[in-house]
Amino acid sequence: MSLEKLLADRLAQAFAAVACGPVDPVVRRSQHADFQSDAALPLARRLGRPPRDIAIEVVGRAELADLCTAVEVSGPGFINLTVADPALGSLLSTMAADTRLGVAPSAIPATVVVDYSAPNVAKEMHVGHLRSTVIGDAAVRLLEWLGHRVIKANHLGDWGTPFGMLIEHLLDLGESEAAHELSVGDLDSFYKAARVKFDADDAFKQRARLRVVALQSGDEQTLRLWRMLVAESEKYFLTVYDQLGVLLTDKDFYGESYYNDMLAPVTDELDRLGLLRDSGDAACVFPDGFTGRDGQPLPIIVRKRDGGYGYGATDLAAIRHRTRDLGATRLLYVVGLPQRQHFEMVFAVARQAGWLHPPAVAEHIGFGSILGPDGKMLRSRAGGSIKLVGLLDEAVTRAAELARQKNPDLPDAAIAEVARAVGIGAIKYADLSTDRIKDYVFDWQRMLSLDGNTAPYLQYAHARIRSIFRRAGIEPTGTPIVVMHPAEHALALELANFGAVVTGVEQTLEFHRLAGYLHTLATTFSGFYEHCPVLRAEDEVRDSRLALCDLTARVLRQGLHLLGIATPDRM
Ligand code: ARG
Numbered sequence: 037m038s039l040e041k042l043l044a045d046r047l048a049q050a051f052a053a054v055a056c057g058p059v060d061p062v063v064r065r066s067q068h069a070d071f072q073s074d075a076a077l078p079l080a081r082r083l084g085r086p087p088r089d090i091a092i093e094v095v096g097r098a099e100l101a102d103l104c105t106a107v108e109v110s111g112p113g114f115i116n117l118t119v120a121d122p123a124l125g126s127l128l129s130t131m132a133a134d135t136r137l138g139v140a141p142s143a144i145p146a147t148v149v150v151d152y153s154a155p156n157v158a159k160e161m162h163v164g165h166l167r168s169t170v171i172g173d174a175a176v177r178l179l180e181w182l183g184h185r186v187i188k189a190n191h192l193g194d195w196g197t198p199f200g201m202l203i204e205h206l207l208d209l210g211e212s213e214a215a216h217e218l219s220v221g222d223l224d225s226f227y228k229a230a231r232v233k234f235d236a237d238d239a240f241k242q243r244a245r246l247r248v249v250a251l252q253s254g255d256e257q258t259l260r261l262w263r264m265l266v267a268e269s270e271k272y273f274l275t276v277y278d279q280l281g282v283l284l285t286d287k288d289f290y291g292e293s294y295y296n297d298m299l300a301p302v303t304d305e306l307d308r309l310g311l312l313r314d315s316g317d318a319a320c321v322f323p324d325g326f327t328g329r330d331g332q333p334l335p336i337i338v339r340k341r342d343g344g345y346g347y348g349a350t351d352l353a354a355i356r357h358r359t360r361d362l363g364a365t366r367l368l369y370v371v372g373l374p375q376r377q378h379f380e381m382v383f384a385v386a387r388q389a390g391w392l393h394p395p396a397v398a399e400h401i402g403f404g405s406i407l408g409p410d411g412k413m414l415r416s417r418a419g420g421s422i423k424l425v426g427l428l429d430e431a432v433t434r435a436a437e438l439a440r441q442k443n444p445d446l447p448d449a450a451i452a453e454v455a456r457a458v459g460i461g462a463i464k465y466a467d468l469s470t471d472r473i474k475d476y477v478f479d480w481q482r483m484l485s486l487d488g489n490t491a492p493y494l495q496y497a498h499a500r501i502r503s504i505f506r507r508a509g510i511e512p513t514g515t516p517i518v519v520m521h522p523a524e525h526a527l528a529l530e531l532a533n534f535g536a537v538v539t540g541v542e543q544t545l546e547f548h549r550l551a552g553y554l555h556t557l558a559t560t561f562s563g564f565y566e567h568c569p570v571l572r573a574e575d576e577v578r579d580s581r582l583a584l585c586d587l588t589a590r591v592l593r594q595g596l597h598l599l600g601i602a603t604p605d606r607m
Contacts, residue, residue: 038536039098039127039369039529040071040140041065043103043117046293047073050098054090055079069106069116070529076113081431087113098544106114113556121519122364124528125580128517132587137594139535141183142542149173149187149358152370153277156193157269157291158202159274160224163406163478170467171403174280174547180228181598182542187362190284191489192291194266196231197344200248204240205230208490218268220246221275221425233529247501252343266291279428281460282600291352298353299345300429307351309389317341323384326377336381351382355398356391373473375400379551401545404475406467414478428460434484435459438492439607450606458484458492459603465491468599469551489555491601494592498559499607505582506606508571514584515579523567527584534591539599547599554595561588 037045044063047079051059066072076091083090091113100107106118131138137558152172160171172188180186204435206214217226233240250258271290277284303319306312311321320335328334337346358364367380379400385393408414416422436455439446446454468484469490470476486492505512519528530553537553540546570581593603 038534038539039119039124039532040536042534043071043100043119044073046100046103047075047094047098047115050094051075051079053097054093055083063078063117065117065529065533068110068114069108071117072120073115074113074119076115080113082327089113091115106163109507114453115308119525119529121525121528124521124525124532125501125517127165127532128519128528128584128587132517132583132590133514135340135585136319137591139182139538141181142470144446145185147185147187147362147364148366148368149189149362149364149369150178150179150370151189151191151354152284152368154191154193154267154371155271155273157199157266158218158223158230158468159193159227160221160421161273161424163424163427166424166427166463167372167403167406167467167472168370169277169280169282169548170464170600171401171472171545172368173280173284173399174261174464174468174598175368175370175545176283177600178278178538178541178550178598184366187314187358188284188288189290189354189358192270192289194269194291195296195350196295196347197248198227199251199262200244200267201234201240202227203247203251204243204267205233205257206261206265207389208233208339211261215264215268218265219271221272221423223272224421224423225270248344266293276424276428278465279425279460281456281602292347292350295350295353298357299349301340302349302353302356303345305356305383306338306389311385311388311516312338321385323381323388323411325384326381333375336380336385343544348382350391350420351378352385352391354384355386356389359386359391365396365504367392367396367407368397368401368402368403373404375404376400399528399545401472403472407475407477409477409479411477428463430480431459431484432456433459433479435462435492438484438486442607446606450459454604454607458607461491461596461601464599464601465494469555471548472546481506489551492607495601495603496607497561498589498592498596498603499605501561501585501592502605504585510582512582513579515576516585517577517583518575518580521564521568523564524581524584527557527560527564530560531584531587531591533596534595538595546554548597550599554592556594557588557595561585 040063044061047061051061061073061075063071063073064434075597079090079582080087087528095107103123104117108116110116150172153169155165174189197560231249234244251262295490306321312319315335318337319339320337322333323334326334336348339345358367383398392398406414414422432455435458436451439451439454462483483490486496537550541550570580573581596603
């Protein structure tokens with residue numbers, strides 16, 4: 037159990053006795069002591085007593101002698117707690133002896149679907165897909181580590197009207213030439229060439245239209261060409277995933293077409309439930325509470341007159357499938373903020389249709405844009421969309437230069453490994469360390485800097501600890517941790533907080549909180565290392581400090597691992 041929780045439980049008992057009912061003591065880290073509880077203040081009105089009196093009585097009743105050296109009331113009624121060194125020491129010794137670092141798997145494992153990455157066939161992945169892939173990957177890692185059953189759903193855009201023109205363009209090029217362009221990731225020029233012909237050439241446009249009809253009616257020859265487009269694009273996306281080191285595999289593609297057979301039954305069900313309405317040239321659902329600027333209700337287009345289904349219909353089918361057939365109780369959609377309203381509407385319809393009800397919940401894990409140095413959407417120099425592969429290659433190249441400067445005598449193979457960990461890590465960390473709903477500026481200098489809240493800083497902090505052991509030619513042993521020095525106390529408090537941070541992120545998926553925690557941990561460790569000699573200390577102190585070093589390295593490693601970031605042993 038986390039230290040915070042331990043203190044909260046003890047205080048909760050005292051509060052309950054004073055308030056004659058349950059009270060959340062809201063224990064938080066504090067500037068003025070190790071922890072603080074503010075719960076007496078909001079109680080004052082209810083109990084008709086001054087908050088200070090309440091706090092004093094709670095302190096009198098709370099059994100904290102084994103955990104705290106000081107429990108004081110300050111200001112209008114804050115309770116300040118200072119944790120006892122022996123309590124910290126025994127807590128950390130237990131944590132160090134546990135391969136899970138004191139973080140127990142969830143008591144109520146859920147089936148969670150993470151819908152993420154989701155690029156579009158025959159189109160370049162853009163930086164929005166990069167964010168979705170990186171954030172989704174962290175979500176999968178963290179939830180799996182906490183014992184949940186996680187289903188990775190890569191909702192590939194692999195169906196719809198553009199496939200008419202894409203298939204016709206493929207035929208114009210010839211199959212082998214098309215396959216070549218797609219497999220080397222020349223997706224944008226492929227897509228654009230098709231688009232240009234579609235816009236300029238009426239005969240081509242007509243062919244494309246007929247091709248859509250053939251595709252929708254299941255024409256075998258057309259399906260074969262469509263499968264080829266999908267397969268070549270998937271191959272390309274997999275190389276990007278491999279380069280990024282994310283967990284997505286070929287088994288996780290559940291593209292839009294996966295739901296094709298469910299669309300008619302879903303539409304029928306909506307109709308039976310009285311939710312479907314004819315609106316001009318489409319059958320739509322109008323979820324309660326959504327209106328446009330003109331005050332008119334907003335539709336989700338289910339089926340168009342030509343028989344095709346809308347993007348929203350597919351998402352409705354996917355929800356129904358995920359809750360009903362997969363038994364999922366938590367549905368996460370890692371998709372950019374511009375699609376917020378779309379998901380709110382889809383969730384609302386799913387609730388009205390009875391496909392999404394407690395305990396099942398759906399959450400849009402939205403995120404902002406990646407901006408260029410000019411503060412506008414990140415674009416290539418030519419003004420087009422950035423090619424992801426080029427961006428990732430550049431990160432690794434830049435990191436290799438850095439590694440060589442720092443470590444001139446590291447062999448090439450080792451440099452390559454460090455460069456990959458640092459370059460890719462830097463890109464991921466820049467993303468995960470900012471509040472995801474905000475935009476952030478893509479800045480090579482900053483993300484690759486060895487100081488500041490960056491991946492290289494944390495990776496370096498980890499490698500530096502590993503080098504202490506390497507230089508001394510020793511391995512960490514299971515010696516108990518004894519906390520004495522104030523710098524040890526500060527470090528111990530941070531370490532003991534790991535579990536609470538992880539379980540917080542399990543709920544909010546705000547990975548910047550985990551990143552921020554790791555950064556604070558690393559800086560606190562620096563303070564400790566500056567003030568407390570380790571290898572030069574006397575026997576028991578030395579062993580305990582080595583154990584603290586090792587525990588810090590393990591928490592950094594595990595924390596970064598949850599973010600999908602590698603931690604090389606030397607840098
Ligand atoms: N393919 C879509 C895009 O590129 C994202 C899909 C998100 N997931 C979903 N279930 N709608 O914008």
